[in-house]
Amino acid sequence: MNARPAPTAVIADDERLMREQIAAQLREAWPQLVIVGDAANGREAVALVQSLAPDVVFLDIRMPEMDGIAAAKAIGERAHIVFVTAYDQYAIDAFEQGAVDYLLKPAEPERVARTCERLRERLDGKPRAMDALLAELSERLQAGGGASRGYLRWVQASVAGVIRMIPTSEILFFRAEDKYTRVQTKRFEALIRKPIKELVLELDPAEFWQVHRATLVRVDAVEQVSRNLRGNQVVHLRGTDEKLEVSRSFNHLFKQM
Amino acid sequence: MISNELPTPGSEARGHDARAGGAAPSARPMHSIRHGIVVAAWGFFDWLAVVSWTKLVLVAVLAMVVAGILQHPLPALLLILASVIIKIVAGGKRRAELTAAEATRRADLEQLERTVLEARMQALQAQIEPHFLFNTLASIDQLIQTDPPRASKMQRSLIRYLRSAMPQMRDRARPTLGQQIDLCTAFLDIMAVRMEGRLQSAVAVPEGLKSAAFPSMMLLTLVENAIKHGLEPKAEGGRIDIGAEIVDGQLAVHVQDTGVGFAPMGEGGVGLANVRERLRALYGDRAELVIDLPPTGGTRATVTVPYEVSAGRATVQ
Numbered sequence: 001m002n003a004r005p006a007p008t009a010v011i012a013d014d015e016r017l018m019r020e021q022i023a024a025q026l027r028e029a030w031p032q033l034v035i036v037g038d039a040a041n042g043r044e045a046v047a048l049v050q051s052l053a054p055d056v057v058f059l060d061i062r063m064p065e066m067d068g069i070a071a072a073k074a075i076g077e078r079a080h081i082v083f084v085t086a087y088d089q090y091a092i093d094a095f096e097q098g099a100v101d102y103l104l105k106p107a108e109p110e111r112v113a114r115t116c117e118r119l120r121e122r123l124d125g126k127p128r129a130m131d132a133l134l135a136e137l138s139e140r141l142q143a144g145g146g147a148s149r150g151y152l153r154w155v156q157a158s159v160a161g162v163i164r165m166i167p168t169s170e171i172l173f174f175r176a177e178d179k180y181t182r183v184q185t186k187r188f189e190a191l192i193r194k195p196i197k198e199l200v201l202e203l204d205p206a207e208f209w210q211v212h213r214a215t216l217v218r219v220d221a222v223e224q225v226s227r228n229l230r231g232n233q234v235v236h237l238r239g240t241d242e243k244l245e246v247s248r249s250f251n252h253l254f255k256q257m
Numbered sequence: 258m259i260s261n262e263l264p265t266p267g268s269e270a271r272g273h274d275a276r277a278g279g280a281a282p283s284a285r286p287m288h289s290i291r292h293g294i295v296v297a298a299w300g301f302f303d304w305l306a307v308v309s310w311t312k313l314v315l316v317a318v319l320a321m322v323v324a325g326i327l328q329h330p331l332p333a334l335l336l337i338l339a340s341v342i343i344k345i346v347a348g349g350k351r352r353a354e355l356t357a358a359e360a361t362r363r364a365d366l367e368q369l370e371r372t373v374l375e376a377r378m379q380a381l382q383a384q385i386e387p388h389f390l391f392n393t394l395a396s397i398d399q400l401i402q403t404d405p406p407r408a409s410k411m412q413r414s415l416i417r418y419l420r421s422a423m424p425q426m427r428d429r430a431r432p433t434l435g436q437q438i439d440l441c442t443a444f445l446d447i448m449a450v451r452m453e454g455r456l457q458s459a460v461a462v463p464e465g466l467k468s469a470a471f472p473s474m475m476l477l478t479l480v481e482n483a484i485k486h487g488l489e490p491k492a493e494g495g496r497i498d499i500g501a502e503i504v505d506g507q508l509a510v511h512v513q514d515t516g517v518g519f520a521p522m523g524e525g526g527v528g529l530a531n532v533r534e535r536l537r538a539l540y541g542d543r544a545e546l547v548i549d550l551p552p553t554g555g556t557r558a559t560v561t562v563p564y565e566v567s568a569g570r571a572t573v574q
Contacts, residue, residue: 014489015392015451021399041492062388064490086391106395154519156550165519165548165556169530187545 007123010037010052012045012071013060013084018105022058022084025107030116042066046074054079056119058103061085061141069138072130080119080127090140098133151204157183157190166190168207172221172237173244174199176214186239209253211235211246225254305344313344385422386481396451411450418443422474433567434501434510435467437476441499444477448484455494456484462501462510469501469508470567472539478528479512479558487516487556495555508564513557518550532560 009026013019019038026033036052039045043065049057057079059068066074069091072081083102085091095102101115154165170185180191181199194202200210208216221237225246228234233246233254246254305313317337324333393415400408421440438460445458480497488495495515502509529546536544544562551557 015396016453017396017399017451018392020403021395024399024402062489065492086395087387105391106398154548156519163550163552165550167530167533167548169533186542 004123006032006034007056007120008034008036008052008054009056009058010039010045010048010054010079011035011058012039012042012048012063012068013058014040014063015060016040018060018084021106022103025109025112026058026116028109029113030120033116040064042068042071042074045071049075049079055123056080056082058082058084061088061091067138067141069134069141073134073138077127077129080122081130082115082119088141091137094133094137094140098130100130100133151207152199152202155183155192155194157192159188159190164190168203171208172218172240173242174208174216175244184240184242209250211244211250211253213247215244217244302343305340308344310344313340385419389481392451393447400450407450411447414443414446414450418447422477431470431567432473433467434462434469434471434476434508437471437473438462438467438499440474441476441480444480445497452484452488452494455491456488457494457496458498459496460499462499466501466503466508468566470565471508471510471562472535475532475535475560476510476512478532479560482528482558483512483514483516483556487514487518490517503564504561506564507561509559509561511557511559513551513555515553515555518554519548519556529558536560536562 007030011019011022011026013022023035026035033056036054037048039048041063042059045057045059045063045068046066048054057071057075059071059081061068061083062085063071068083068085072083075081081101083091083095083100084105084107085102086105092102092104094100101118103111103115153168155168155171157164157166166183166185172184172186174196175182175184176196177191179193181194181196183190183192196210196214196216199208199216203216207219209219210216217235217237221239223236223238225233225235228243228245232248233251235244235246235254237244308316317340320333320337321330324330393411397408397411397415400411418440421436421443442460445456449456449458476499480499483497488497498511498513500511500513529548533546536546540562544560547559547561549557549559
């Protein structure tokens with residue numbers, strides 16, 4: 001049997017102090033382990049795995065450019081992965097259930113020793129695939145980060161010469177006017193370049209309804225729907241005196257009202 | 258004998274008489290009969306109050322028929338007449354009771370709504386992020402090994418941060434802009450140690466504005482946002498500038514970063530939505546949060562609130 005070359009590791013964390021801490025603890029718990037590289041983000045970690053082919057990668061979960069979960073996905077089965085986190089409850093639960101190695105910052109020396117012990121046992125085997133777990137985790141990390149479900153939540157508009165981000169929750173209606181689309185809030189109006197037909201696709205259909213080829217109205221701002229002299233439905237919105245006509249093809253929206 | 262006092266199975270039907278054991282044979286039964294009549298009368302009254310008119314009429318007709326058979330229609334007629342009058346009066350009482358109950362319910366509901374709103378406002382206040390806390394403690398732990406003086410300095414920053422961010426602390430007095438700046442400075446000092454060269458920051462707030470009233474934790478949310486969504490995603494980091502000025506009699510406080518800018522579809526709206534909701538709850542239409550993208554890049558968040566000098570201390574600390 002050939003003597004195995006010394007095991008190698010890469011440490012990825014966006015904070016240098018944390019990288020140093022893990023390195024120091026590893027030197028203590030596993031003196032034979034050679035730390036061959038440091039990465040400050042997920043992308044660097046993936047590149048280092050590619051060029052240095054370490055046995056083990058320690059991956060912080062929250063990193064710029066590419067987070068630890070995405071990096072683990074990219075690394076796949078090319079290295080044994082140990083996740084490092086300060087606090088990510090759902091990730092920790094998932095690691096526990098999937099028997100994935102992880103360390104909590106700041107890590108207890110016994111915990112580091114136990115992790116090293118397990119790694120030593122596994123080093124001769126192939127790193128395990130965790131595609132399903134990672135896919136689930138990245139989804140949950142996204143979901144935990146905000147209410148975004150891919151809908152447009154902010155509109156970029158030019159107000160008095162400054163580019164302003166207007167949250168869609170403040171917008172009462174969008175209306176096509178010549179080359180632009182007018183955005184109306186309670187306080188001000190602004191012009192954007194995005195046409196109504198693009199907005200329809202990007203906005204949350206539960207938040208805005210199209211009532212006309214040229215008009216999108218905020219659903220929960222609708223105060224009442226009446227009829228004008230020509231017999232067309234007209235929408236009244238809270239927060240503005242402007243009344244917006246409903247074209248016949250959208251009449252069905254207000255059948256119940 | 259105690260056994261005398263206890264009703265035996267066979268004696269139960271005879272009620273008071275059996276239990277009285279013949280000690281006061283005349284007074285007790287009289288009392289219990291009177292009591293029974295009173296209870297029955299009130300029961301009848303309550304029944305009248307709730308019974309429907311149709312049912313009452315049916316019962317009245319039935320009573321008239323029975324009285325007719327017994328050939329004593331007059332007492333029955335009187336009783337029915339009395340019942341109708343009682344029903345009218347009792348009905349009014351009942352309606353009054355219902356109205357009172359409804360009013361109580363509505364008052365309870367209003368109280369509940371207020372409580373829910375308060376609870377929600379508290380939840381909306383930025384929380385001490387566990388991720389931040391544990392990461393900071395891990396950094397201090399590492400510095401204790403390698404650079405004790407810096408560890409101590411960072412720990413003091415953490416204490417300063419916790420002092421103003423703890424719920425009990427921040428709910429106590431009317432918060433001033435100065436206190437909120439202190440909180441942000443403590444936070445930024447910690448983050449500067451952790452992010453090293455990736456974070457620079459500067460605060461430019463005139464001394465005179467530090468005593469102005471400013472909602473608690475709001476500025477910190479903007480600073481946290483600037484780091485989390487602006488600078489942290491950027492490998493090389495960037496800088497944060499905090500400033501305050503009076504614009505048209507309003508206090509405008511801004512947090513500007515040189516980060517990656519703003520993703521219209523992305524997350525990061527939650528903290529800002531909370532700030533907006535709190536401003537609305539605290540000031541109605543007299544306050545606002547505006548997010549601009551400066552031509553130089555990054556993001557600038559400005560909170561504008563009515564300018565009020567916080568009562569009490571003129572200076573902070």
